[in-house]
Amino acid sequence: MYLPDFDYFAPMSLAEACALLARFGSSAKALAAGTDLLPKMKGGLLSPEVLVSLRNLEGLRGIQYHKERGVVIGALVTHNDLIRSALLQEKYPSVCGAARQIANYQIRNRGTVGGNICNAVPSADLPPILIALEAQARLVGATGERTLPLEQFFVGPNQTVINQDEILTEIVIPDREPPFTGSTYLKFGLRRSGALAVVGVAAAVVTEGNVVKEARIVLGAVAPVPMRAKKAEELLTGKEATEELLEEVGRCAAAESKPISDIRASEEYRRDMVRVFTKRALRKAIAEGQA
Numbered sequence: 001m002y003l004p005d006f007d008y009f010a011p012m013s014l015a016e017a018c019a020l021l022a023r024f025g026s027s028a029k030a031l032a033a034g035t036d037l038l039p040k041m042k043g044g045l046l047s048p049e050v051l052v053s054l055r056n057l058e059g060l061r062g063i064q065y066h067k068e069r070g071v072v073i074g075a076l077v078t079h080n081d082l083i084r085s086a087l088l089q090e091k092y093p094s095v096c097g098a099a100r101q102i103a104n105y106q107i108r109n110r111g112t113v114g115g116n117i118c119n120a121v122p123s124a125d126l127p128p129i130l131i132a133l134e135a136q137a138r139l140v141g142a143t144g145e146r147t148l149p150l151e152q153f154f155v156g157p158n159q160t161v162i163n164q165d166e167i168l169t170e171i172v173i174p175d176r177e178p179p180f181t182g183s184t185y186l187k188f189g190l191r192r193s194g195a196l197a198v199v200g201v202a203a204a205v206v207t208e209g210n211v212v213k214e215a216r217i218v219l220g221a222v223a224p225v226p227m228r229a230k231k232a233e234e235l236l237t238g239k240e241a242t243e244e245l246l247e248e249v250g251r252c253a254a255a256e257s258k259p260i261s262d263i264r265a266s267e268e269y270r271r272d273m274v275r276v277f278t279k280r281a282l283r284k285a286i287a288e289g290q291a
C-alpha cells in the first residue's frame, strides 16, 4: 500500500498553518504525527491533496499549569508525554492512566493528544476522561479563535465542530474545588494491551465523607460520540455510595448508552460491560476522593 501523491507544507507559525488550511479548503488536512491519517491515506479512505504539518509549531507542545486557567496541554503533546508528566501525575493521574492504555509504546511515542481528539473515533481513550474533568478545547482559525467545552466538540464518528481553517491548539483542565475529588478511566478491550476499547468509562466525583456531592460519568465506544450518562450521574448525586446504589447507577448508565454491535462485541454485551465498568470506575474514583 502506497501513499497517494500530495503537496506538503510545514509552516513555521500557527497563523501560516491556519492560512494554508483556509486557502486549500476541503482538499487540505492538518498532519500531527500521522498515526491515524497516514494509514487511512494508504488504505484509500482519505485522499487529501495537501497536508499541512503541525510539527514546527512549538507553541502546541508542553504541559503547563496556569493559576487562573488550570492545566494546559498542548495539542502536539504525545501520549507518552502525558504519562511522564510529573504535573499530571500529581494533579490528574487518571489522565496518565488513560494515556497508558492507548495502543503500544511506539504509537504512544508519536500519537498526539490533538490527533486523538480530532480524529473523533468513538472508541478513543482520551476524550472520556478529559470530558469527565470538564476540559475545554481551544481552536484557532484564520480569522479568530474560540474555546468550547470538549463535551461539545464531537458531532459523530470522525466528525467534529472544527472548521476547515481551524487547528486545535490546546486542552485546558480547570482546577476543581473543593479538594475531595477523584477520577479514573477504565477501558475494556479484547486483549490486555494494544486493543481498541469495547467500552471505556470515565468517572470524576467530588465527595464529602461517604456522600457523592458531584459526579460525572462519561462513556466511550458505546455511542457515536463520547457521552455523559446524565441520569446515572443524577441518581448518584447527593447520596451515600453503597454497593446497591452503585449497581443501580451502573444499570442506569447501561440503559442510557447507545451501543452498536460490531466485530468487537454485540450491543447487549457492550451494555452489560457499561454496567460493570461504571460501577468499578465509580468505586475507584470515590475511593480516591475519600483518600
Ligand SMILES: Cc1cc2nc3c(=O)[nH]c(=O)nc-3n(C[C@H](O)[C@H](O)[C@H](O)COP(=O)(O)OP(=O)(O)OC[C@H]3O[C@@H](n4cnc5c(N)ncnc54)[C@H](O)[C@@H]3O)c2cc1C
Pocket (backbone or CB within 6 Å): 029, 030, 031, 032, 033, 034, 035, 036, 037, 038, 039, 054, 075, 076, 101, 102, 103, 104, 107, 110, 111, 112, 113, 114, 115, 116, 117, 118, 119, 123, 124, 125, 126, 162, 166, 167, 168, 169, 194, 195, 196, 197
Ligand atoms: C495500531 C494503532 C493502535 C491504536 N490504538 C489506539 C488506542 O488504543 N486508543 C486510542 O484512543 N487510539 C488509538 N489509536 C489511534 C491513534 O494513534 C491516536 O488517536 C493518536 O493520538 C492520533 O494522533 P496523531 O498525532 O497521529 O494524529 P494524526 O494521524 O496526525 O491526525 C488524526 C486526525 O486529526 C487531525 N488533527 C490532528 N491534530 C490536529 C490538530 N491539532 N488540530 C486539528 N486537526 C488535527 C488530522 O487532520 C487527522 O484528521 C491507534 C492507532 C494505531 C495505528
